[in-house]
Amino acid sequence: MAMSPTIAEDGSDRSTRLRRALPALAMLAMLVVAAGFPLLRNTIFFYWDDTVGSTVPIWRRLAESVLDGRLPLLEPDMWRGGAFAAEASTGMFNPVMMLIAVAVYPLDNMALAMTIAKTLFLMLLALGVYFLARRYRVRPWIAAAVGAATPLATQTFYWDASSWTYSLMATAFLPWVWIALHRAVHSGGSLLWVVLAGYLCCSLGNPYGLLATGVLVIAFMIETAVIGKAKRAIGLAVSGASVLAMSMIVYLPLVLTSAVGWRSEAETYNDEFLSPNLSDLFGMSTPINEPWISSFGSSHLAIPAIYLAWFVLPLLPWLRWQELRGRGRTLTALAVFGAVYFLLVLGPSQIWMFRWPLRLVTCLWFPIMILWAILASAGLERTRVKLRAALSFGAIFLGGFIAWGDIPDNIGEIALGGLVVAVLVGLVVWRGVRDRFGIAALMLGTLAVLGLQLAYYPSMNGVTNYRFPTSQKELTERFAKYEGMTVQIANVTNVHGSDLHPGRAYQDMLFGSMYSTAGVETTTAYSGIGFTKLDNALCVVYQGSMCRDAWKALWLRPLDYQVPLADLLRVRTVVVQNSLVDTRKEDPPPGWRRAPEAESTDLVTVWKRVAPLPHPDGRVSHVSRGVTVDSDRMTGTVGERLNFKRDNGSGPASISFARLAWPGYVTKVNGQPVDWRTNESGLLVVDLPEGVTSGELEIDWKIPGLGLEVAAFAVGLLLAAGVGIVPAVLRRRRPASTSDGRVSDVDFEPDDSSPNGNGGRHSKDAVRARSESP
Secondary structure (H helix, E strand, O other), X not given: OOOOHHHHHHHHHHHHHHHHHHHHHHHHHHHHHHHHOHHHOOOOOOOOOHHHHHHHHHHHHHHHHHHOOOOXXXXXXXXXXXXXXXXXXXXXXXXXXXXXXXXXXXXOEHHHHHHHHHHHHHHHHHHHHHHHHHHOOOOHXXXXXXXXXXXXXXXXXXXXXXXXXXXHHHHHHHHHHHHHHHHHHHOOOOHHHHHHHHHHHHOOOOHHHHHHHHHHHHHHHHHHHHOOOXXXXXXXXXXXXXXXXXXXXXXXXXXXXXXXXXXXXXXXXXXOEOOOOHHHHHHOOOOOOOOOOEEOOEOOOOOOOOOOOOOOOOOHHHEOHHHHOOOOHHHHHHHHHHHHHHHHHOOOOEEOOEEOXXXXXXXXXXXXXXXXXXXXXXXXXXXXXXXXXXXXXXXXXXXXXXXHHHOHHHHHHHHHHHHHHHHHHHHHHHHOOOOHHHHHHHHHHHHHHHHHXXXXXXXXXXXXXXXXXXXXXXXXXXXXXXXXXXXXXXXXXXXXXXXXXXXXXXXXXXXXXXXXHOOOOEOOOOOOOOOHHHHHHOOEOOOOOEOOOHHHHHXXXXXXXXXXXXXXXXXXXXXXXXXXXXXXXXXXXXXXXXXXXXXXXOOEEEEEEOOOOOOOOOOEEEEOOOEEXXXXXEEOOXXXXXXXXXXXXXXXXXXXXXXXXXXXXXXXXXXXXXXXXEOOOOEEEEEOOOOOOEEEEEEEEOOOOHHHHHHHXXXXXXXXXXXXXXXXXXXXXXXXXXXXXOOOOOOOOOOOOOOOOOXXXXXXXXXXXXXXXX
């Protein structure tokens, strides 16, 4: 029976849409498979280093708080790791990140939750690269090939996806900023998309995302002048200003809080730490390569950190470079962005507050991949085959030789990696980059190389692998034995061998901010800014580890106090790592007892306070002579109210609190503002005013610089509205342009071979391909 025209047309439309979507769908499927590869040998590949020490606890607290109807700007119970607003890199002002954090929160398996979240961002990055390549008129399947390869570049996949979550997210949003800018300049796209994409990239709190967004805006402003559309630079500048203004609420609290922490340096120097050199970049297509770049506790990196994609350098001799003729002006932003990041990657190890140039290679890869895809879309050259083959072999050999020069012992693995690349290059050259078989070789070859790398590098080596338990419920049940405020005197570097296991050391200890997921209040927390006075008092490092002197410091009386630091912190439990400082034979401090053997083990000794602390509902920890506190209670998670009496209304009198004195506190006595100060241990102290003999002391907190930040955000919104409305009004006054700068979705075309030996450049297909170029 004949099909009706309507049904036939609908079926044809669906088939066309599916065919157009197929490259992107295949790319995303490949990313899901790639994300699953490392889990075959290492189920916690994405639950590693800073991710587990910092990101997981922050995400769990964020999701829990949002579901309770509040935004966790300051969490006093997390101490040095609880200044979420000041840390900046929490992403709490980024709606996409918050949505994902809330979505994965119901999963008790925290490793699984982070695997899902990071896979989503890898897919977001791949899609961004795909659509960015399409903006530059790259063929769909080649765009899919580079889109799949970019997230699997080692710095992104091994380091960012495994450990540095916020770097991964910033990298994932960056191509979308690029797309929005390109549309605005070349297709009259709304600048609102520039503001939206820019805000999503910058609001994560990763300063490298902010830097990259700024460089992109400037690069496209330069491109507008080059292509004769200089007036559009004004809109770009306003869009960039809008993003910057709205991002002040993310970054200004960090600046205004930096005085109390150690992340306040803003200098330029070079110590070669995580600083690649020019020769290292020749390893971008070498799968097995441990570059001699100084890293954490090592003279070289134990992963191929400079690897981008196996096909980039070896296929350069076969690309049609003449395709760039006439396109130079429209590639200005790409060239400017690439040049800036090329210089930054090779620059000093710290410039102002931006450190570790190796982190910047993820931005350098974008222009390299897009340029490669533009050239590959024209097909491969077939002339002077022997010379081109020799150059391809030379690129593979040079990368392998440099890798061998760094680590000679890896000769076998390097040779195998070079052989795999050589075979893949031969397959692509044989069939071309626009043939089904050639595209399959490009994409599946990327998976094959990843598999080879994972065989030799199953995890991100050279950084901390905590190996924490993955179940939040299990952690909560396991550490319910620690009552009240807990101080852990331990160092993660003292946990060795078989003790570094969920069923061994982590029965009694945790590091980073993982205690917060177990519901334990403690000074042990991960912080990117720290709190200098407390850190010095207890010799704490960034991930919460302490030195052996912390045990003695805990029982010393700070200046101007007649009680030990343990009392000022309202400590109820102390956990001491025996290998760090053995207290098993020491006499208990006054008012303390050693916990029974059921809690004290061969790894830790647990001490507990004998008598309960007064005012269990508040945080007051010490009052001056002649001052008494009748009641003390928390109001919410941050505020506090207490009623006090004073024997004499004259002379110095103060009340100290077991909370860090983060900037932003507001204190009032009987409704009148009073000053507060910080003691030598970093705790909040309020001096009672002269003449006041009784009353109520109120403690509240707000983000430092809140008024300025709210005003800046409002200005940013107004600027965004302006760049959205003004161009729309102007557009109504002139005919709409029909060109959007895209090419037709041609899936495959015969490309690289023809009887005339010129690579088919005079065939109808080649002419059509050239006619689609700008």
